[in-house]
Amino acid sequence: MAQPEAPLAASPSADRPDWLPEQFWDADGKAIKGADLKAQFDELTAFKAGEESKRAAAPEKPELYELKLPEGFDLGEGFTFQPDPADPMFSFGREVAHSMGLDQAGFETLMVAPFAKMQAAQAKANAEIIKANLEALGPKAAERQKAVETWLGAKLGADAAALIASTQLLNTKPGIEVFERIHRIASGGGAPGFTQTGRDGGKAAPTEDEYAAMSPAERLVAARKSASGGR
Numbered sequence: 001m002a003q004p005e006a007p008l009a010a011s012p013s014a015d016r017p018d019w020l021p022e023q024f025w026d027a028d029g030k031a032i033k034g035a036d037l038k039a040q041f042d043e044l045t046a047f048k049a050g051e052e053s054k055r056a057a058a059p060e061k062p063e064l065y066e067l068k069l070p071e072g073f074d075l076g077e078g079f080t081f082q083p084d085p086a087d088p089m090f091s092f093g094r095e096v097a098h099s100m101g102l103d104q105a106g107f108e109t110l111m112v113a114p115f116a117k118m119q120a121a122q123a124k125a126n127a128e129i130i131k132a133n134l135e136a137l138g139p140k141a142a143e144r145q146k147a148v149e150t151w152l153g154a155k156l157g158a159d160a161a162a163l164i165a166s167t168q169l170l171n172t173k174p175g176i177e178v179f180e181r182i183h184r185i186a187s188g189g190g191a192p193g194f195t196q197t198g199r200d201g202g203k204a205a206p207t208e209d210e211y212a213a214m215s216p217a218e219r220l221v222a223a224r225k226s227a228s229g230g231r
Contacts, residue, residue: 058101062094070108075120078127089115130171137173138212145170147216148179155186177212183219184211 016025017032024037059065067083067090075081083090093111102110134141148170153161169175211219 058098058103062091062098065094065097065107065111066104067112068108069116070105070113073108073113073116075116076124079120079123081116081119083112083116126168130168133172137176140213140215141176143216144176144180144212147219148176148183150216151183152179180211 015030016022016027020032020037024033024040025031026033067085069075069081090111093115094107097107097111100106134145137144149161149165152164156164164170170179
């Protein structure tokens, strides 16, 4: 014979209003925890007011965000942040910041500062590479670099020389050496000198090592001697 089912135990929260979370209901006292509910309400109200205040402080348009670092932000010695307003990254960052309702301070902290920090790290890495390349050129590296820059400017004009410099070729050992070879050939120093009669002048052009060890003035003299047949 089937036994009748036992009656369900009464739920201690049976009288709790449906809209009220259990954390705010005192099951024993059958009452709302008013203090806890008020504290939660005040916290949400303060948060909402803060968000509305931030959005009110946000620029009307994305392009009105200023590209500057947070006050006191340090990128390290030797690096100055110079943002390019036309950089697509900043355009994207402004759009994102505006959609998030960020104010100017928030934009600087979340968008500009990380980008500038990345740029500074890249600049530092590039500087170390350039330093290593110039050290490989020997003790007269700066003189050799300057001599090539001056020669390019004189032969090709300032604009062309600046374009070549922008490729960073003149900051590398192979780049400097290539332009030194071109300079020697253009100056008639790439092969033994010849007289006007076509005979070998008897004086071979300096080797690459000899040429690299020369000062700019010595290179000029060597080039003139080679062009005049060694005289």
